[in-house]
Amino acid sequence: MPPLHPGTKQPLKAEDLYPIFCEEVSRQEMNETDAWIEIPEEVREMYRNYRCTPLVRAYGLEKALGTPAHIYFKNESVSPVGSHKLNSAIAQAYYCKKEGVTNITTETGAGQWGAALSYAAKAFGLDLAVYMVKISYEQKPYRRSIMQTYGAQVIASPSMSTKAGRKILTETPNYTGSLGTAISEAIELAQSTPNCKYTLGSVLNHVTLHQTIIGQEAEKQMEMAGEYPDIVIGCFGGGSNFGGISFPFMRHNLSGERNTRFIAAEPASCPKLTRGVFQYDFGDEAGYTPLLPMFTLGHNFSPANIHAGGLRYHGAGVIVSQLLKDNLMEAMDINQLEAFDAAKIFAESEGIIPAPESSHAIAAAIREANKCKETGEKKVILFNLSGHGLIDMAAYDQYLSGDLTNYALTDEDIAENLAKIEKII
Ligand SMILES: *Cc1c(COP(=O)(O)O)cnc(C)c1O
Numbered sequence: 001m002p003p004l005h006p007g008t009k010q011p012l013k014a015e016d017l018y019p020i021f022c023e024e025v026s027r028q029e030m031n032e033t034d035a036w037i038e039i040p041e042e043v044r045e046m047y048r049n050y051r052c053t054p055l056v057r058a059y060g061l062e063k064a065l066g067t068p069a070h071i072y073f074k075n076e077s078v079s080p081v082g083s084h085k086l087n088s089a090i091a092q093a094y095y096c097k098k099e100g101v102t103n104i105t106t107e108t109g110a111g112q113w114g115a116a117l118s119y120a121a122k123a124f125g126l127d128l129a130v131y132m133v134k135i136s137y138e139q140k141p142y143r144r145s146i147m148q149t150y151g152a153q154v155i156a157s158p159s160m161s162t163k164a165g166r167k168i169l170t171e172t173p174n175y176t177g178s179l180g181t182a183i184s185e186a187i188e189l190a191q192s193t194p195n196c197k198y199t200l201g202s203v204l205n206h207v208t209l210h211q212t213i214i215g216q217e218a219e220k221q222m223e224m225a226g227e228y229p230d231i232v233i234g235c236f237g238g239g240s241n242f243g244g245i246s247f248p249f250m251r252h253n254l255s256g257e258r259n260t261r262f263i264a265a266e267p268a269s270c271p272k273l274t275r276g277v278f279q280y281d282f283g284d285e286a287g288y289t290p291l292l293p294m295f296t297l298g299h300n301f302s303p304a305n306i307h308a309g310g311l312r313y314h315g316a317g318v319i320v321s322q323l324l325k326d327n328l329m330e331a332m333d334i335n336q337l338e339a340f341d342a343a344k345i346f347a348e349s350e351g352i353i354p355a356p357e358s359s360h361a362i363a364a365a366i367r368e369a370n371k372c373k374e375t376g377e378k379k380v381i382l383f384n385l386s387g388h389g390l391i392d393m394a395a396y397d398q399y400l401s402g403d404l405t406n407y408a409l410t411d412e413d414i415a416e417n418l419a420k421i422e423k424i425i
Helices: 023-030 041-047 059-065 086-098 112-123 134-139 141-149 163-171 179-192 205-225 240-254 318-325 336-350 356-375 393-400 411-419
Strands: 055-057 070-075 103-108 127-133 153-157 196-198 231-235 261-267 277-282 291-296 330-334 380-385
Touching: 023 086, 023 205, 041 086, 055 205, 059 070, 059 336, 059 356, 070 205, 070 356, 086 103, 086 112, 086 205, 103 112, 103 179, 112 127, 112 141, 127 134, 127 141, 127 179, 134 141, 134 153, 141 153, 153 179, 163 179, 179 196, 205 240, 205 318, 205 380, 231 240, 231 356, 240 261, 240 318, 240 380, 261 318, 261 356, 291 318, 330 336, 330 356, 336 356, 336 393, 356 380
Parallel strands: 070 380, 103 127, 103 196, 127 153, 231 261, 231 380, 261 330
Antiparallel strands: 055 070, 277 291
């Protein structure tokens, strides 16, 4: 289903996106004809600093679980900024630079996207302003320092610097922010600043396209290992790392050659795929973005303050949403304690401390590996390790001291929020 213009509610054209995004990514977003889009040489040159990332057979984890399954993970935590986000940040900064853009804006929740874009902006000589969700700005000061070290300007959102921010602060002075609000602020700044474009680190098609480098490499690496995955797993915020590792494998399902299962692992406290509805909704709180046909909890959904900040988004990418609706993939919800239990087992057995986001994928992989233990099946499981958790040790501290809790979300909470968006289209 097509994205719709938020004003006219007519199907969106690439040109409709030009005032917000640079032209090349706008065209990529709406591209329905090209199966392959070449990676520019300047982008490849930057990729060479950290790619190809390792594909690792998790022998230690297999042994710790006592499973006959073969578990592999693609290690995106080795990028200079510690997550997969850099793959798209480099591409987006490059396209902006090439089109003569001088300033870019964005939002960040946990700070991973902001960190990646700060480095990419510096590499291509762009000035960057980042709206950072206020609660993260206060709770994750090191992420802010990382962005500032790369030379970015970081603003806590909601802020008084935009109409969207002022409106929310007037209504709710103590509001601790959300990704939706930060997106509204960043888009507003991009539209009111000359030669300035907005960028987004997840959800949209072009972001997921850039992330398919993960799955393309993994496909070649699995071939070198002489195996093919029965199950591919990614954690799920807006869908870019999940789509990035899944789509290159999924095309073989679509052509009938393979029958791989694909599992998106989302937090139980922000369960758009497992408990949301499929309908048109805005990507941001203020309603500036196009209307996207997606699984959503409602654009004004305010998720619990879990540590996996990168997974606290109300909606899901359009392609992933359609794939889920058509039963070409599955979704699993994981609560916070199960994610950290999985992180601890993974850290002890593989030596890498995973990001709280990635731990949802690990937890899903462990569930599947434990099923193999019961049935004796030697399934091949591949998951994406989207990032490391070395800047998330405050979260681990809470977990280790027993202070971490699960957040229950009742059906009434979900229904109440969804009722607010029923009549959008
Ligand atoms: C941002 C982030 C995610 C979630 O975003 P997706 O677009 O769903 O991939 C997952 N893991 C890490 C480490 C992140 O930084």
